[in-house]
Amino acid sequence: MHYHGRIRPGGNMNPMLHDLRCAFRMLRKNPGLTILVVLSLAIGIGANSAIFSVVDAVLLRPLPYPEPARLANIWLHSPGIGIFRDWLSPGQYIDIQNENHSFEEMAIARLTSFTLTGLEQAEWVDGMQSSSTLFRMLGAKPLLGRLLVPEEDKPGKPPVAILSYRMWKRLFNSDPHIVGKSITLRGNQYTVAGVLRPEFRLSAEVMPAEGP
Secondary structure (H helix, E strand, C coil): CCCCCCCCCCCCCCHHHHHHHHHHHHHHHCHHHHHHHHHHHHHHHHHHHHHHHHHHHHHHCCCCCCCHHHCCCCCEEEHHHCEEEECCCHHHHHHHHHCCCCCCCCCCEEEEEEEEECCCCCEEEEEEEECCHHHHHCCCCEEEECCCCHHHHCCCCCCEEEECHHHHHHHHCCCCCCCCCEEEECCEEEEEEEEECCCCCCCCCEEEECCC
16 A cells, blocks of 8 residues: 655655665664675776776777778678678779779778797787878878888888887887888788887787788
């Protein structure tokens, strides 16, 4: 059975205040419960803060590049053959690039990994093979040396690579004379053309020239 009523103004205690006083009396009688409640509250706040931090960094904040709203991914979509989302092949990229009237600039990139040898011990490093246009699109600036140039997108050019600031510091002890030196990736020699600035965020540590 439910009873309904209305408290007269100024007559009885505010319902919320009454509930809080009852709760405090119960917690005083049960200090262990008090610790548990406070701990649970702290964990809950911490978990919510952590979740918000992840959502904020991944979903809410813009990409850490100039004019992020103008950047877009291009996917292959062929539902007729069961392909709903796939990466473009180099040939498809070239075809779209030749017929492009919508984008100011285009780039192709592929995440990969390399075995770096020639140091005291071999290192497994994250890498990315991309066209030279990617760095310009993302507003990258070199700390040392230069970035890739369009001529290096073409086959047959001397192999060069760009190092991330993190890799340059971690594996080459921030060598100020690293530009022009050779590194060995998967048994192939690459000349270091430049080192990226520390504020440029990219998961790859080494970026050899790799045209379409």
